[in-house]
Amino acid sequence: MATTPRASPDRALEVIDLGATYADPPVTVFRDVSLCVSPGQVLGVFGPNGCGKTTLLRAIAGLHAATSGTTRLPRGPDTRVAFVPQGYRQSFFGWASLELNLVMTAPAGLSGYRATAATMRRICAELGLDLDLSLRPGQCSGGMLQQAALVRALGSEPDLLLADEPFSALDVEIAGSLRRSFRAHVAESGTIALLVLHDLASIVELCDRVLVIPDKPYTTVSAGAHAEAVLLDNRLLDRRAAEGAAEDVSFVDLMKRVLEGAGHG
Amino acid sequence: MADGGRRGATRWALLRRHPWMPSFVLLLAVWGLVSELGWVGSTLVATPAEVADAFVAATRPGAPDGRNVWLHANGTLGRAATGWAIALGLGLLVGLGAGARRLVYAGSEPLVELARSVPPIMVFPVLLVAFDYSDGAYVGTIVFGCVPVMVITVARGVQALSRPKLEVLRVHRVRSSVRALALVMELLPSVVLGARLTLSISLVIAVVTEMVFSPRSGIALGALAKEAEVAFDTPVFYAALVVIASVGYLANVGLRWIEERLLGKG
Numbered sequence: 001m002a003t004t005p006r007a008s009p010d011r012a013l014e015v016i017d018l019g020a021t022y023a024d025p026p027v028t029v030f031r032d033v034s035l036c037v038s039p040g041q042v043l044g045v046f047g048p049n050g051c052g053k054t055t056l057l058r059a060i061a062g063l064h065a066a067t068s069g070t071t072r073l074p075r076g077p078d079t080r081v082a083f084v085p086q087g088y089r090q091s092f093f094g095w096a097s098l099e100l101n102l103v104m105t106a107p108a109g110l111s112g113y114r115a116t117a118a119t120m121r122r123i124c125a126e127l128g129l130d131l132d133l134s135l136r137p138g139q140c141s142g143g144m145l146q147q148a149a150l151v152r153a154l155g156s157e158p159d160l161l162l163a164d165e166p167f168s169a170l171d172v173e174i175a176g177s178l179r180r181s182f183r184a185h186v187a188e189s190g191t192i193a194l195l196v197l198h199d200l201a202s203i204v205e206l207c208d209r210v211l212v213i214p215d216k217p218y219t220t221v222s223a224g225a226h227a228e229a230v231l232l233d234n235r236l237l238d239r240r241a242a243e244g245a246a247e248d249v250s251f252v253d254l255m256k257r258v259l260e261g262a263g264h265g
Numbered sequence: 266m267a268d269g270g271r272r273g274a275t276r277w278a279l280l281r282r283h284p285w286m287p288s289f290v291l292l293l294a295v296w297g298l299v300s301e302l303g304w305v306g307s308t309l310v311a312t313p314a315e316v317a318d319a320f321v322a323a324t325r326p327g328a329p330d331g332r333n334v335w336l337h338a339n340g341t342l343g344r345a346a347t348g349w350a351i352a353l354g355l356g357l358l359v360g361l362g363a364g365a366r367r368l369v370y371a372g373s374e375p376l377v378e379l380a381r382s383v384p385p386i387m388v389f390p391v392l393l394v395a396f397d398y399s400d401g402a403y404v405g406t407i408v409f410g411c412v413p414v415m416v417i418t419v420a421r422g423v424q425a426l427s428r429p430k431l432e433v434l435r436v437h438r439v440r441s442s443v444r445a446l447a448l449v450m451e452l453l454p455s456v457v458l459g460a461r462l463t464l465s466i467s468l469v470i471a472v473v474t475e476m477v478f479s480p481r482s483g484i485a486l487g488a489l490a491k492e493a494e495v496a497f498d499t500p501v502f503y504a505a506l507v508v509i510a511s512v513g514y515l516a517n518v519g520l521r522w523i524e525e526r527l528l529g530k531g
Contacts, residue, residue, distance in 0.1 A: 061436050083436040090427035095450050095527075104447060105437045156437055 011074040012038045013060075013160055013192045018069035020052065020059045029055045031068060035211055039074065039159075039190040042183065042206050044197045047213035053196045054086055056213070057162045060194065074159045074192060082158035084166045086196075088149040092137035098148050099133035105156040120155040127151065127181045142169040147178070154185060161186070161193045167202055179205045308497050315500035316507060323504075332489075334504045340484035342512060344400055345471035348407025352463055355408065356415020357456065363416060364423025374420075377413045385410035389474050400480060407470045411463035418462065422455025450527075457524040461517055468513050 019031035029052040037043045045053045058064040060071055061083055073079035085091050092101050099117060106116035124131055129147050137145060146169040153161055167175045183206055186193050197203050203210055280286065293313060299305050300312040311319075323333040363370045363377075385406050392402040392409075426448065434444050475487025486505045493502040 058432075061432075063432050063436065080438075081436050083433055085429040085432055087427065087429040091429035091433045093430065093447055093451055095453070096447075104434070104439050104443050106443075108440060108442075152433075152437075162436075 011159070012036050013074055013194070014070075014072040015060060016070045016072070018056070018059060018071060019067045020055050020064055021067045030213060033069070033211075033213075037192045037194065037209075039192055040187045041208045042186055042193040042195060044195055044203045044207035044210040045213065046197055046203060046210050051213040053213060054164055057083075057164055057194060057196055060160075061162050079160055080156060080158045081160045081162065082153035082156045084146075084149045084153050084161075084163035086164040088146050088166075088169075089137075089142060091149060092145060094137050097134055097136055098131065098140065101137065102133065102148065102152045102155060105152070116155065119157065120151055123151050123155045123185075126185055127154075128177055143171065143174065146170060147174075150178075150182070154182075154189075154191070157189070158191055161191050161195075163193070164196045165198060166195060168198065175202075176205075182206070308499055311500040311503045316503045319500040319504040331483075331492075332498075332501055334486075334489065334501065334508055337484055337486045337489040337505065338508045338512070340480070340482065341468075341471050341475060341486040341509070344403045344475075344480075344485075345407060345467045348404040348471070349411060349464060349467040351404065352408045352411030352415055352467065353460060356412045356459060356463070357419055359412070360416040360419025360459075361423060364420035367424075370420055370424065373416075377416050380409070381413035381417070383409075385470050386473055386477065389477060393478060398478075398481060403471060403474050403480065406474050407467045410470045411466050414463050414466060415459040418455050418459035419452070422452050425455075426451060453527055454524070457520055457527075461520050464516050464520065465513050468509060472509055 013036065015033060015035045017031075018033045020029045021027060022029060033056060035043060045056060047053055055064055059066045061081060063083075073081070092098070099120070102120045103113055103116045106112045120133070124133075127147075127150070129151065131144060131148055131151065133148075135144075140148070146166065150163070150166050153163065167179060170178060179202060185191075195202075195206065197206070296310070297313050300307070300310045319332070320334060323335055359373075363373045388409050389402065389406045392405040396402040396405060430447075430451070433439075434447065439447070471485075472487040472490070475485035476491045477487075479485060479488035479491070486509055490502050490505040493499070493505065
């Protein structure tokens with residue numbers, strides 16, 4: 001079932017010159033990060049381990065205090081934010097069923113509970129997932145929990161989705177189909193999605209744009225219009241050719257540019 | 266043959282459901298053999314039949330209150346339960362407060378560990394005077410012995426709450442009532458563990474303090490056990506011992522049952 005976009009196109013996520021540090025020991029994780037993502041778009045965040053991808057997501061979510069810069073959420077303080085943490089397994093309450101875990105975001109009252117439960121089931125169907133929501137987290141595999149974490153996030157009907165490696169525990173077949181249905185859902189619902197991704201297949205298939213954070217700290221990175229070197233416009237790719245991407249010249253070119261941008265080149 | 270096989274299978278199924286049964290049967294058998302065959306003097310060990318008689322005699326009409334095991338058990342359990350309940354409440358509050366803030370925990374942990382190292386029986390004389398030899402001294406000693414254990418267990422439980430859980434609740438703006446309920450349920454294993462540990466501690470302290478100084482009412486299992494010991498009334502002494510061991514064991518079984526019902530095994 002198609003959902004109508006909730007956010008108007010001018011309601012974008014804007015991050016301007018954001019910087020973050022760790023206090024003990026004092027380390028600058030990143031600084032001067034700028035990006036802008038419009039409703040219905042997916043921005044991939046890519047870079048080597050330890051470059052600050054997760055901290056960037058946490059800073060936008062308000063879970064890590066930014067030391068400089070500004071984050072403008074699409075609907076200001078009313079923005080509905082959803083989060084899929086890297087430690088998705090630990091984000092579930094073991095004493096409750098998956099369904100109960102998923103509907104914790106429900107508004108007060110029985111009608112709120114029922115509506116949220118129905119939304120979660122609809123999201124499952126839209127994403128093509130066959131999750132048994134009566135199971136407890138301890139009875140689920142890592143892949144099932146990761147799918148449930150994504151359903152919980154999308155089922156809260158967010159304006160902004162922040163997900164840290166949301167497909168890392170899925171097998172190739174499920175990951176492929178989930179990426180396609182996820183991409184369609186984001187476009188239809190007008191959700192702004194920021195995804196930390198490690199694999200190039202996900203970047204190619206999912207992202208409208210990619211923010212590459214280089215290995216070196218203290219480096220200015222940007223996903224704005226003025227920094228083409230690190231802003232890779234994934235729309236250059238023909239998505240229909242993604243399955244044969246390994247032979248696709250534009251894909252190989254993109255890989256090179258991404259790896260060079262990430263300091264692997 | 267087939268019947269025999271079925272009976273054997275039923276016995277094994279019974280043992281699998283109640284694996285504690287053989288150890289209890291063995292304990293009774295060894296106790297019965299040692300006491301009935303006279304391997305140990307009757308002033309040291311009463312026979313199971315004599316102990317059963319002591320229980321029955323206590324409930325006979327016109328039996329003296331002084332040897333009524335049930336009456337004394339009532340007094341001791343009342344003090345232990347009061348002290349335990351106060352310690353649970355206090356320990357939970359302090360443990361939640363200390364566990365929620367790393368700095369508060371770091372600041373309070375040495376004090377809590379210091380208090381835990383002091384044998385509660387050492388503060389009992391002080392509390393006796395402070396509470397004018399009333400039951401408050403017994404309850405206070407139980408509270409002193411149980412609170413540090415409860416604080417440490419609960420505070421560790423709070424600190425062990427995984428960050429992703431808290432972060433998802435916060436970012437998704439889960440309602441505060443749902444958030445509180447979810448966290449309370451998450452902390453239940455720590456709370457129940459603390460409750461189980463302090464339950465046995467409270468019973469031990471109740472009996473020991475009563476043995477050291479009999480309460481004004483004289484109604485106390487510890488006092489009864491001490492009097493019976495002095496009077497070489499071995500069956501009554503063992504009756505008191507059996508009561509306190511059984512109460513501790515059954516209460517622990519009850520708490521574990523509650524834990525499994527509330528938290529499941531998933």
